[in-house]
Amino acid sequence: MSELKPPSFVSAQMVADRAGVSRSAVSRTFTDGASVSEATRRKVLEAADALGYHVNHLARGLRERSNIVCLVVADMTTPIRARMVDVLTRKLQASGKITMVINTETDTESVSAALRQTLNYRADATVVLSGTPPASLIETCLANGQQVILINRDERLQGSSNLGVDNAMAGREALFLLRRAGCERLGLITSNARTASLVEREKVFVEAAAAEGVQVVVTEAGPTSYESGQEAARRVFGRSEAPDGVFCVTDLLALGFMDVARRDFGLTIPEDLCVVGFDDIEQAGWASYQLTTFRQPLNPMADEVVDLLLQPQRAVSERRMIEPIPVWRRSVRPGKP
């Protein structure tokens, strides 16, 4: 009560008064396919323009869908996340949705709070890029008619739509690339984040190596970052037997790893050491790195999200899997013919 916003928003009623018509006429002017004569439409538009009227989407959202989509995301500064947010907001906008970003931590409590916000704002759908929401809360969302789309989360939660890249394929292919390059002593660099995606890439890589009778030395560094990659390299090359081929479960890890391997241990890439990453962030293509990696096809993924939004009945289907695209650069020796 202390202060109402003094210059209030202009409402349809004000426009109606000014144009000398009923409020319904104003509403219909801004509704596609509604029946309004050309004359009154002109009067209304003129008045609206003069007053600076804009339809209140909040009020509209009371009756029908709000057209709001919530994006729950952590670690937004990470290049891959930034690109995901960029692509998603773009495509969502293009399909008439507006994006609310909820910047969260990955712990369950933060994600839960984010999901509740999502419900508070009557979002048509929630897209989760980070963390794993508790099943009970997902059910609440679904019970309220809100779609839940999980990206790269692969917990298969009842009713939620799941969507992600094929991590197994990347793990297998990474091994293949390193073996073809003649690498004998393999290493795997992962983070302590233990995301389902990361774990799967790791697992498949190690298993595929075992199938060939090759051992893999697994190094678990800190969070998924450049610094963790550096730390991992210091640990790896401080040991007796150094690897000559490494799969880093993330490009950021790979870049940090490469920098330390080269600068602190004098290794040359790819002669002494081959490195494979995952994500294909922009920096992976920079001249200093030229990292061989797997691209997450973000545009197709975002298209898929939009598609799910427009056809909610598809949501119950199985997990949609998208193939990552191998990007060959210079951090792995070309295979012998």
Place this chain on the structure above:
Amino acid sequence: MSELKPPSFVSAQMVADRAGVSRSAVSRTFTDGASVSEATRRKVLEAADALGYHVNHLARGLRERSNIVCLVVADMTTPIRARMVDVLTRKLQASGKITMVINTETDTESVSAALRQTLNYRADATVVLSGTPPASLIETCLANGQQVILINRDERLQGSSNLGVDNAMAGREALFLLRRAGCERLGLITSNARTASLVEREKVFVEAAAAEGVQVVVTEAGPTSYESGQEAARRVFGRSEAPDGVFCVTDLLALGFMDVARRDFGLTIPEDLCVVGFDDIEQAGWASYQLTTFRQPLNPMADEVVDLLLQPQRAVSERRMIEPIPVWRRSVRPGKP
């Protein structure tokens, strides 16, 4: 009419029915400081929990402030922009606001469309990180009681709050650093974006050099990106007289420039060439670059934004200027004592 969302959101009325109280009691239970007895509050909370009730912030926004803040931004994948969005969403959330991101192009038409969206959703405020909205539209926002905060835009538009880093200081200081390192042939790398911020950094640098009787060769590359930095380096070192000290108006430009200078022209940094950037993106600190640059103090800037939001009367004040922080790394020779 084809399909109403079949499992509709649960409303306060449903909770009231279940708890055997009036809808007002429900509303008051979720309103701080409202008068409800402990007994009914308990009944309401229980019913709300059982039904999965969540207050509709859209409806709440009809009467009072919506607590929505719109962020208008382009080039979100750029590291500096990603960090800005990250920090802003964080701080806004912490102060009880929710962020709508509008991903736009920098042209006036796109920005205008974004601003209108902002009005449609009754945002309390709009924060513009990219592009320059037309004055008339800003006035409309203000007339509707919506705050407009422009960051690093420094057009001084009537009524909007402006906020940005001190570009002049950076330009002067960059020259000082290079001169102290003994650089004689100076270059400046800029982009064709011609943002006010970029132009000012450039102008002050060139003027300060002129004041010392030193000429600066200005090279204008494409958009503000790593690739443009590479392109600029190829042009600069293809010419007869190569510079030995360069100020790149952006870190991304600087990193691309460094990579080409080193790899394609065999220069060593900082012995043959000193480089100064601006922004202090994460990559500037990576081992391959160690770029001397100026940090945009994003946290203080975001604090300032939140502050402006909470005290709208401050909005009319003059442009708030924040000092960038010099970050000394290895891309510039240390000055002679």
Place this chain on the structure above:
DNA sequence: CGAAAAAATGCACTTGTGTGCAATCGCTAT
């Protein structure tokens, strides 16, 4: 020109909240 069909318009209700006002409830003090 007049009747029937078509188009345009306005009323009133709906969506989910918050809140002023009046009525009611419960407790204390005389």
Place this chain on the structure above:
DNA sequence: ATAGCGATTGCACACAAGTGCATTTTTTCG
């Protein structure tokens, strides 16, 4: 026991839109 008083409670309205239905206006066609 009852007046007095403060704490609860419910009614009804406001907020800003969309829309079914009935009514009015316009158009069309015989």
